[in-house]
Amino acid sequence: MKRFIGFIKKEFYHIFRDRRSLFILFGMPIAQILLFGFAITNEINNVDIAILDHSKDATTKEIINKISASKYFSIKQIVTREADIASVFQKGHVKAVLNFEKDFSKNLIKEHKASVQIITDATDPNTANTISNYINAILLQYQKELNKDITITYQIVSETRMVYNPELKSVYMFVPGVMTIILMLVSAMMTSISITREKELGTMEILLVSPLKPFQVIVGKVFSYIFLSIINAVVIVMLSIFIFKMPVQGSLFLLALESILFIISALALGILISTISATQQTAMMISLMGLMLPVILLSGFIFPISSMPLPLQMISNIIPAKWFIIIIKGIMLKGVGLQFVWKETLILLGMTVLFIALSVKKYKIRLE
Amino acid sequence: MNHNKVIQVEGLTKMFGDFTAVNAITFDIEKGEIFGFLGANGAGKTTAMKMLIGISNPTSGKANVAGFNVFTNAEDIKKNIGYMSQKFALYDDLTVKENITFFGGIYGLSIKRIKEKSEILIQELGLEKVANTLVGSLPLGWKQKLSFSVSLIHDPKIVFLDEPTGGVDPITRRQFWEMIYKAANQGTTVFVTTHYMDEAEYCDRVSIMVNGKIEALDTPKKLKEKFKAANMNDVFLKLARG
């Protein structure tokens, strides 16, 4: 036991002497949470649009005023010919052009109907769609004002209640994802690199011929990373509570337990990677290219899994991060207890056991 | 300036913070000499050598190598010297031939010259059979000999060898010293550090460094007389123990 503690101490020395890596280890989660909280959002804000007004009458002027008064749009440019629209888009700043037909007011009075084109730069389809919807909503509102004297017969309105995140803050969505990514990185990548490094430098052999059991060597190596990951998890949760006022509806204790489970499963994955790679370079590339992008893209962190094609939805099931994200969203935002996330917990547990079993098997083969 | 003196060092000093690694060393080396640079581990041999080959800036003092000042003309020095580090420093993932071609290339040799040189080298070293094998799979002794030959590829005036025979067997060491003699006979000055005291006996002159200072410098014969020792090993022990 005393030997074992000495070994753990050595691992801590390794980590704490490398100031640059340590800085990133702790700077990373903070920078990411702050970026996601303050800078990165899907909301539409201050989009530059251009106007092509063939009527130039009182009504179109009023509509243009309404649009420029909204916080979503700012009118950047006036276009005079249809032919110029393409070159406006090609410059890249203007995202939509409003094209009013000739005699807009006149048509509205005479025929009770006038039309306007909302031309959007749909290279970014998501933004284009949202812009189109927002402009549409402003026009609908204006139309309602024009019609206010006319009673509309039947009307059903929907009263929408946004639950778990009433202000639709994107940080609520991103905090669980960032936490997952950081824990995955620190645990899986750092462990795999640190073990392959000892293999490359030949110090692994020295450790293995020492009276420490192989099991103790591995546990000793990952222990320090468990410690670092827990600190990171705590920092992330604190930041989200105190800076972004994100609620933790459920039990903090359960959150802590689930996080530790996830950390262990990521560590096990890291050990598994280290058993299959001979050099640090390979271990790094597998962790970075093989783990990071799938974890970011297939876990439901940024993109909703339910919108993906079926084969990808199935692949997403084998990604531990997906289950962990469901669990933390449940605990932090929905305030659920274990009775609601036991299935996900069990899956995560199963994966952890599988990773450990596989690496033990691999290691044995190597040692014999 | 004496044209026969290819290395002239006067009061050369290197400090790392408060620690003086090399403390005002002074010596001259003549053309064609085999100069043994001895000292215990940590005595400052490698640091001194790195200043002479222009990859470490001296703190103070004067030094001329191959007629160039180490402070102002380090890059000119590099054209005129060869270097073999104590760590094997050829590319493991290139073949014998490729390593020779590469280093010949970056020393600016013509393609024709590289071809001639590599044929001669491979033949002299008896590496014909493994010329197209990755260097990483060769035994250490072969690698060291190859490394030495590569450091001579551009016919330098001086070659610096940092513990060239560390970890190789006695037969290979013997062959290695034959190569050193051959180079010296052709007029190349050899500056060599070593731990093996029997090797010190092969040198024309020997300096012994203790704690950053040169404590003795002369031919092995005179040193033995001066310290009343039977062999260089005893000289070294007497000096190193103070």
Add this chain to the structure above:
Amino acid sequence: MKIILYIIQKEFKQIFRNKGMLPIIFVLPLLQLVILSNAATFEVKNIKFGYIDNDHTSTSRTLVEKFNASTYFDVLTDFPSEGLASSSMLNGEVDVVLEIPQYFERDLQKEKYNSLGITINAIDGAAAGVENVYVTQIVQNFNQNLKVDLLQVSDKQIQPITIETIPLFWYNETLNYKTFMVPGILVLLVTMITLFLSGMNIVREKEIGTLEQINVTPIKKSQFIIGKLFPFWVIGIGLLTIGLIIAKLIFDVPMVGSLVLMYFYTSIYILVILGIGLFISNFTDTQQQAMFIAWFFTVIFILMSGLFTPIESMPEWAQILTEFNPIKYFVEVMRMVMLKGSSFIDVLPQIIKTFLFAFIMNGLAVWSYKKTT
């Protein structure tokens, strides 16, 4: 010049001899391009929808039928009570719940007005917004039909005014998300591979000890750096080429603009990334450190590049920061040229800025590479 060729030759040999790395350099990124472009979509589809029908009349059933007919909603469950619906939402089995009140049909006919309760799981705020729009559209559409169905002839009144809006989606009429993401992910892969390889390169020679051997040769710093950069530059261009072919053949992404312009820009851009990589390499002692630092900056640069979320949505200060992000310019140029056919003049500002970055970063790389310590 000749000296540079020797270094280039050596680097290529080393890259192609490393059998473990080759698939990681070429196969993995392209595999990811194919798979992940399918995953990266903000489209909201297959919404898990449940309802509580407290009315059980033909009107309420018609309304539910409307949701059933929509392609956006997967109508899952008819919940008998609100309690069951909310526990199902806690479970994650359902994201949108519609509650139809009792006497819905009767009250509607009597008062010509009624309201429905919609509950949306808003953890993903953006998706919740879109879901709300879809629900509203369906309800409005239902309103319109009601008018036709229930309106008596005698009720006919003054015709209301309508402003007809015609949405036109240029460059991507079907709002295909892949068209948008494929160029973006391609940018990401070219950047990551070239940055990681160049970032590890010099520090690796430092670790093995061969760098010292190079430093005692009379080679010039710029010769060494150029010789080191060139092979990775070629790999970057190679990746771009294969990626473009995949984009065309598998995803059928339109390529409106000039390929020459794309290659011209990319060749400058890769220089920026390689400069950054070498700069990192010069400042670190181990490959592990170098990778870690490279990774840290890539993640931040990617998030701030407009690749996944629009830059216009960021606050002012963040938008200013993105001006210093080379990945942003690459993403912009690729999308502008490829999808909209922007010309050289249109992307000239990006080209100039990228060129400036290339100049500064490579200057720093040469400066920070010290042959003498």
